[in-house]
Amino acid sequence: MKKLLLPIALIAFASATFAQNFTYGLRLGLDVGALQASAQGTNSTATTSGHLSSLVEGFADFKFGNFSLQPAIIFTGKGGNVTDGDGGLGQFALHYIEFPLNIVYHVPVSIGNFYFGGGGYVAFGAGGDLSVNGPGGVDSEPATFGGSGDFSSGDSGVDFIGGLQLKSGWLFHLSYDLGLSNILNPNGPEGGFGAFKTRTFGATIGFAL
Secondary structure, eight states: OHHHHHHHHHHHHHHHHHHHHEEEEEEEEEEEEEEEEEETTOOOEEEOBOEEEEEEEEEEEEEETTEEEEEEEEEEEEEEEEEOTTSOEEEEEEEEEEEEEEEEEEEEETTEEEEEEEEEEEEEEEEEEEEEEETTEEEEEEOOBSTTSSBOSEEEEEEEEEEEEETTSEEEEEEEEEEOSOOBOTTSTTTTTEEEEEEEEEEEEEEEO
16 A cells, blocks of 8 residues: 555646646637738739738647746638729638647736747638629629639748736737748649738737636
């Protein structure tokens, strides 16, 4: 019996320590997406105006001192809006499931902790719409990914996060994604046009357990 006591105590201690350093939670809010476009054979770029969409995020946080490793899964909107010379509005309303992994630094304060960090992400197209609102009305079609669709099946880039987490568990979170991949499908109808790269700013509130 005594031989079992030490291993049981060590397992219990390790489990308690892990529980204290592990949290998870949910964040909800809005994001504003834009597309940086560049034409084939030129060095010039142009950025669309912002497209507003919703953002839902589940995350985990593994803390080591003041640092933590924070993976997440996010249902997010990307895309952008463009206006032509006749006042018509074109919308790229794209939806992605995104998987970021960030290294985060926490700064304790009396009400909780401020945090900031960064890392990388991969994302996979999950639907959306392309629409033009012109003098003749609205013309819309679904966004297609992969195969011979309009867009590549995925996106990837770097991201930056920051916010405030209160001792009660409530948190206020900001994020910025800088897409590094060309999301235009090289095998799609616009494959030879150039490149689209995503830019996305998000603001959410949430709760951590």
